[in-house]
Amino acid sequence: LERVGRGVRPTAAGRLLAEHAEVISQDLAAAEAALADLREGHTGRVVVRYFASAGAALVAPALVGLRRAHPRVRIDLRLADPAAPLHEVEQGRADLALAVGPDPRPYEGVRLIHLHDDPYDVVLPTH
Known part of the structure; x- marks a missing residue:
């Protein structure tokens, strides 16, 4: 700070630092919002x-x-x-x-969920 009359004002270095602090503050707020979105699955x-x-x-x-x-x-x-x-x-x-059919091999840290059974038909000639 530098004296001006009865008051003070920021020096050139102080103004520069304040500008960077504002940018850092905005970036930090954006990062916190992005992390919250990620945590919440958004x-x-x-x-x-x-x-x-x-x-x-x-x-x-x-x-x-x-x-x-x-x-x-x-x-x-x-x-x-x-x-x-x-x-x-x-x-x-x-x-x-997505996988086809049962897999007898155990997989570490993997859970299998049965979705549905596919219907299969055999197509043959009539003669």
Whole structure:
């Protein structure tokens, strides 16, 4: 501070410091808001591994609901081998995976949830 008449005012260095303090304060508030959004599930990224035939039947309808509920969450979709996408989740490279059929191998830290049974038909000629 420097004296001016009966008062004081900031020096050039003080004004510069005040400007930077304001920017830092705004950045800190923005970071705190972003962290709160992330903690509450409003933002973030979900990595999904799926097999091609599940895309239309399972993934597309689920995405509609997820986007509606959490519009700021990024979704990373990637095709996976339908026989073995679970290791992606086990190794932390995916948040969830759609798999076909039971997998007898136990996976560390992975929970399997049965979604539904696919109906299968055999088509044969009539002769």
